[in-house]
Structures are given as structure tokens and as C-alpha cells.
Amino acid sequence: MFCVRLLSFGFIALLTNFGSFLHPARAIILLNSRLAQARPPERNKFMEQEKSKVNEYHADYRGAGKTVVKAATITSSTPARSELMRRHAEKVQENSAQTRVRSPKPRQNAHAKPSDRGTIKISQKTRHQISIYRFLFAGATMILAIVGVIILLSAVNRTSSVISDSSTYAKYNNYIAPVVMHDPAPFASQQETDSDMVISSCIWRNLLQNGAEGYKEFDEQGLTLMPVEDVQRAALDLFGSADIINCSGDIFGAFYSHTAGEDNFHISSISNAGTFLPHIEEILEKKDELILTVSYLSREDKFLSHGEEKTPEPTPVKQMVYKLKLGADTDKYYISSIEPVKTQS
Numbered sequence: 001m002f003c004v005r006l007l008s009f010g011f012i013a014l015l016t017n018f019g020s021f022l023h024p025a026r027a028i029i030l031l032n033s034r035l036a037q038a039r040p041p042e043r044n045k046f047m048e049q050e051k052s053k054v055n056e057y058h059a060d061y062r063g064a065g066k067t068v069v070k071a072a073t074i075t076s077s078t079p080a081r082s083e084l085m086r087r088h089a090e091k092v093q094e095n096s097a098q099t100r101v102r103s104p105k106p107r108q109n110a111h112a113k114p115s116d117r118g119t120i121k122i123s124q125k126t127r128h129q130i131s132i133y134r135f136l137f138a139g140a141t142m143i144l145a146i147v148g149v150i151i152l153l154s155a156v157n158r159t160s161s162v163i164s165d166s167s168t169y170a171k172y173n174n175y176i177a178p179v180v181m182h183d184p185a186p187f188a189s190q191q192e193t194d195s196d197m198v199i200s201s202c203i204w205r206n207l208l209q210n211g212a213e214g215y216k217e218f219d220e221q222g223l224t225l226m227p228v229e230d231v232q233r234a235a236l237d238l239f240g241s242a243d244i245i246n247c248s249g250d251i252f253g254a255f256y257s258h259t260a261g262e263d264n265f266h267i268s269s270i271s272n273a274g275t276f277l278p279h280i281e282e283i284l285e286k287k288d289e290l291i292l293t294v295s296y297l298s299r300e301d302k303f304l305s306h307g308e309e310k311t312p313e314p315t316p317v318k319q320m321v322y323k324l325k326l327g328a329d330t331d332k333y334y335i336s337s338i339e340p341v342k343t344q345s
Contacts, residue, residue: 172292173280176322178204179238179335180296181275186320188337190244196253198244202234203256203267217264225264240327240334277304279314288326290333293341295319 178201187193206214206226217225232242251258255270276296284291295316297304303314319341324333 168283169280172283172290172324173278174208176278176280176292176294176335178202178208179322179338180278180294181272183276183296184338186337186339188339190239190241193239193244195245198235198239199231199251199253199256199265201238202231202245203265204272205234205238206230215267219264219266221266223266223268226267228258228263228265231265236330236334237332238335240325240330240336273299275299276317277301279303279316281319289336290324292322292324293319294322 179197181204182197182201184197184201185194203226212224215224215226219225228247232245232247235245236242247258247260249260251265255268257266258264277299279295279297280292281295282291282293284293295314296318297314298317301315302309302311305311321339321341322335323337323339325336326333
């Protein structure tokens with residue numbers, strides 16, 4: 001009888017090991033079914049109770065994986081089992097809490113909404129565009145500033161030499177000749193000019209332009225008559241104003257005279273011997289002003305001669321600076337001031 005039971009238990013163990021490869025619960029059921037035949041009825045009843053407890057434990061264990069099982073809801077027929085289930089539930093609850101605490105915080109970009117990600121992209125794009133616009137604005141501002149400075153400097157200090165233009169040289173050389181021949185004292189305005197120098201220069205300008213044959217009217221004494229209008233026109237051309245010659249009273253000069261109320265100047269015979277001739281060394285243009293550096297030459301200077309006696313360079317007696325200003329009404333240059341040449345120290 002003992003041998004039969006031993007062989008039965010070995011066969012059942014073999015089946016149980018084979019069934020355990022399939023499923024643990026199925027192996028237990030198979031074991032119980034095989035042992036039920038070899039055990040007495042009291043033992044089978046006890047095993048049925050234990051089976052129900054195991055099923056209850058597995059059911060509670062599977063539920064604890066999904067929801068937190070409170071220790072107070074677990075009941076068992078034995079205090080040891082209840083204590084075990086209570087500890088297990090607490091451990092499961094603790095592990096769940098730790099899992100929630102240890103879970104890494106999701107990355108903002110990984111779980112960001114599409115609208116948020118779009119906002120970031122738009123912000124980055126806008127920042128890039130703003131940087132480009134700032135660079136372009138700074139470059140344009142710099143270019144405009146440089147252009148403005150160049151224009152300002154050229155307008156304020158625009159200086160260029162025009163002495164190389166022979167026609168301009170000859171034009172202004174003839175223009176100032178009637179004044180240079182009188183060797184006028186320096187002046188800075190019309191009020192500082194000498195009236196005799198002004199009238200004599202204007203008369204000579206008319207004679208040099210029109211020639212002595214241009215005036216064929218004479219008075220009873222045989223003096224040449226020159227209209228006051230011509231003299232005042234010459235004053236406007238040379239000094240920028242006709243009023244600089246006041247004909248309200250009698251005027252007497254070295255070779256001219258004028259009686260108040262008359263329309264002519266009476267001019268006696270004159271000569272330019274012993275006077276200076278101008279030689280412009282340099283002409284500078286500055287805003288609405290021409291600056292002429294003028295050398296005073298003697299009429300006997302060999303630079304003015306022709307042939308073999310001519311020298312390559314003049315021999316100035318003196319030098320003066322003539323400043324010509326552009327008239328607002330006439331749009332022509334006139335002599336606004338005469339000053340000595342500043343020597344470089």
C-alpha cells in the first residue's frame with residue numbers, strides 16, 4: 001500500500017512539474033485534482049478551504065496592481081494571513097507613491113501643444129527678422145550719415161582751385177584791374193571804402209570796357225562827359241551797389257568832377273602810368289564766394305614783355321587777397337573786401 005502511494009505521488013509530481021511550464025495556477029489545480037483522489041475526505045475539505053484562500057489572495061493581488069487596496073478591506077480566516085495581506089497592500093501603496101514621485105517631469109517641448117510649438121517657432125523667426133532689420137537700419141543710417149557729412153562739408157567748406165581755367169583767369173584779371181591800379185587800402189565792407197577810389201575805379205572800368213572813343217561828348221572846356229548812370233552801373237558791377245556813389249552833392253576828384261543835379265561826370269585827360277597791373281596767382285571757390293590771391297605787378301615787369309626779354313615768373317611788388325561775393329539780386333560776383341595775404345608762421 002505504501003509503495004502504491006509513493007508511485008502515485010511521483011506520478012502526480014511529474015504531472016505537476018510539466019503543468020508548471022504551462023501556468024502556475026493550472027499546476028495547482030492539477031495537483032489538487034490528483035491529490036484529491038489519494039487524500040481522505042477531511043483532508044480534501046481542508047485543501048478546498050486553502051484553495052479558496054489562495055484564489056482570494058490572487059484576486060486581491062491582481063486588484064492591488066490597478067487600484068490601491070486598503071488593509072482594512074482585506075479579510076481572512078487567519079490573523080497571520082490578514083497581517084500579511086495588510087503589509088502587502090501597504091507595500092504596494094508605498095511603491096505606487098514612490099513611482100509617482102520618481103517619475104521624471106515631462107519635457108516641455110515633448111508634450112507642448114502644437115500651438116505652443118508654433119509660437120516658439122514664430123518667436124524665433126521674428127527674433128531673426130528683427131536682427132536683420134536692425135542690421136539693415138543701422139547700415140542705412142550709417143550710409144546716410146556719411147553722405148550727409150560729405151554734403152555738409154562740401155557745402156560749408158567746398159574749396160576748389162579754378163586757376164587752371166585760362167578763360168576764368170583772364171576774366172577776373174580784367175575784372176579787378178580798374179581797382180588794382182589804384183592800390184586801394186584794405187577794407188572789409190562798403191562802408192570802409194574810400195569814395196575817391198570807388199569813383200575813379202568805376203570811371204576806369206567804363207574806359208577800359210568801352211574805350212575813350214566810346215565817349216564823344218564834351219563840355220565847354222573840352223572835358224569828356226560820362227553819364228552818371230554809367231558810373232553807377234560800374235559801381236554795381238565792381239562793389240555790388242550803385243548807391244555807394246552819392247551824387248546828391250558836388251564831387252571833385254583828381255581828374256573828374258560832378259555838380260549836384262547834373263547827369264554827367266566831367267573827366268579831364270588821364271593816364272595809367274605808374275599804376276599796378278594784377279596777376280592772379282590763385283582762385284579758390286568757397287560757397288558763394290571767390291577768393292583771389294592777387295600779385296601786384298609793375299608795368300615794367302619783364303614777365304609782361306614779349307620775346308626774349310620775357311621772364312618765366314613775375315616779380316610781384318605786393319600781394320593782396322580779393323574776396324568776391326555772389327550778389328543775390330544780380331547773380332554776379334562783386335568785390336566785397338580786400339585784405340593782405342596772411343603770412344604762414
